[in-house]
């Protein structure tokens with residue numbers, strides 16, 4: 001209620017009071033009326049005023065009305081009171097509190113969302129940067145019908161395991177390898193190509209500038225890759241499709257507006273393809289730097305697009321203008337750079353932040369070098385402009401990659417217009433288009449070299465890492481192969497070693513068996529001998545029992561006899577009974593690390609060097625003092641041609657007929673040494689003449705009946721066995737044996753014999 005109306009009411013009230021005072025109803029409560037008036041709306045107030053207006057005059061019905069009104073007031077008062085009570089009990093504070101909480105929560109969520117959103121953007125960008133802000137894809141088109149008809153073959157070879165490498169086979173059959181971020185083969189469709197491009201395209205929605213361009217000689221598929229056909233839509237169309245899809249997905253938080261511009265750079269002139277009308281003169285467009293530092297082309301048509309269909313229509317009309325231009329102005333499409341610019345304006349619906357970014361989709365002019373016959377007139381000019389702009393593009397990318405201070409953007413219209421979309425945190429994709437035909441080999445190599453230059457200079461840490469990883473993997477594989485072959489060799493060696501060990505074990509077992517048999521034979525021989533010569537039998541028995549009896553106390557020991565090689569004369573016992581007075585022992589000498597065993601009878605083996613000990617007890621005679629049993633060594637030398645051994649009859653002093661042949665014994669000092677060791681016994685004397693010294697110098701076989709010289713033949717089983725058995729050398733002990741040989745003064749066997 002306005003103050004004016006209030007005054008009115010007051011005024012009316014005064015009038016009413018005045019009117020009432022003149023009436024006979026002094027109990028009319030003016031305050032009540034006032035209250036009533038206050039609580040009543042304007043209409044009722046005005047009605048009342050009208051009713052009690054002085055114009056009507058004080059009448060009974062008025063009184064009645066007042067009374068009614070008074071009752072109404074009372075009722076209203078009660079209602080008010082009830083409502084007031086109700087309001088007091090209503091949980092208003094809680095609601096307000098809840099609302100406040102919800103509001104806080106909403107603010108928090110909003111903040112979180114914004115943080116997450118910027119984090120997603122950052123991560124997405126980081127991923128792109130890690131892979132490299134400049135990426136180079138190579139696409140090879142299939143051989144066309146003409147090329148196939150001409151019998152042209154493909155000079156491009158793809159590695160089935162490497163999707164980022166290709167090889168170009170030169171005319172001299174040499175191969176040159178090229179590496180890119182990805183290599184698309186002739187059979188790869190448009191969707192495969194776009195799948196690799198999509199992640200970069202999307203970053204334009206996050207506010208980054210993107211530039212995608214196709215480079216290559218005429219007819220290699222630049223337009224096919226960028227524009228495509230209605231059946232095989234290219235990158236341009238798919239990009240806008242993806243932008244619409246992604247912006248739709250984000251509609252809850254972001255509002256995007258897409259604008260499309262299309263222009264052509266021909267001979268360093270910019271032509272608007274959307275605003276162009278063939279009937280109108282060509283509008284001259286210039287590049288200007290905007291206040292924000294971005295490059296703008298004032299006057300360039302920017303068509304707002306809402307759907308992919310619209311975009312397709314625009315692209316078609318732009319291409320038509322381009323082709324019309326080509327026909328009219330003799331500008332072939334491949335002689336100009338066609339640029340499609342998509343401007344994305346984004347508004348963050350949560351924080352109101354605004355972004356503006358550009359996505360450039362560029363179909364470059366053919367990169368082919370000018371043929372000699374064409375180098376004149378308009379074509380020469382065209383080619384010079386194309387070369388200039390393409391090399392300017394290469395220089396810009398080089399400078400960006402090498403992070404030099406000055407980036408020569410202004411060297412060409414193309415680079416100048418792309419300035420704000422090349423470099424910095426902008427993303428760049430380059431499709432290098434090649435032909436597989438032999439006829440295009442030169443151009444293909446040029447294009448690939450240019451693309452390699454672009455790629456080689458800028459590679460993201462991830463790519464470097466990936467390349468390092470690949471290299472490391474190769475190295476690891478090589479090493480693994482080496483290890484595997486070494487393991488195989490090791491296994492083979494282990495196998496050989498095992499089989500050798502088994503052989504050794506077999507030989508050792510054989511040796512043990514031989515020893516057992518030998519001991520048995522000896523025991524039997526001794527037993528037989530014992531029946532005839534108890535003393536010798538005892539000695540033999542004792543020897544057998546105690547392989548090496550301890551020597552007696554030194555004071556009892558007589559001076560050692562000279563070691564002798566004397567072979568006893570034939571035993572009266574038949575040889576086949578193997579009687580012996582000696583014990584063949586110490587065949588196995590572990591300390592010397594070699595083992596010997598008597599091999600089966602073999603005259604040749606018999607002549608192998610050996611040393612064995614024979615325990616003897618000199619025959620007791622009446623005049624002799626009992627002497628301790630002695631162990632002597634017999635070293636048998638092998639029959640070297642120049643070395644005489646005791647076992648050889650000639651060397652031994654016996655010729656083949658068994659006669660003594662002494663002069664042959666000593667020939668050189670070594671032989672002398674051996675001959676001393678193995679010198680034959682002096683002639684046997686009458687037993688009665690035997691003295692201890694004579695005994696010392698005599699053989700342990702002294703007891704045997706003397707035989708006439710020349711008729712002596714070894715009969716003793718041990719000696720016979722020695723002659724018959726060869727030594728078996730453990731292969732494992734060969735080394736020990738050799739050292740033993742040296743130390744034992746035995747001559748080394750000639751190598752032929754050793755084998």
Ligand SMILES: Nc1ncnc2c1ncn2[C@@H]1O[C@H](COP(=O)(O)OP(=O)(O)OP(=O)(O)O)[C@@H](O)[C@H]1O
Nearest residue numbers: 141142217218219220221222223224225333334366
């Ligand atoms: N990957 C491909 N698969 C199938 N056909 C292809 C492919 N690439 C190119 N072509 C075909 O090769 C022909 C030449 O391609 P396009 O016109 O795109 O080459 P260009 O490099 O743009 O040539 P210009 O520089 O003259 O514009 C077209 O008929 C196109 O359909």
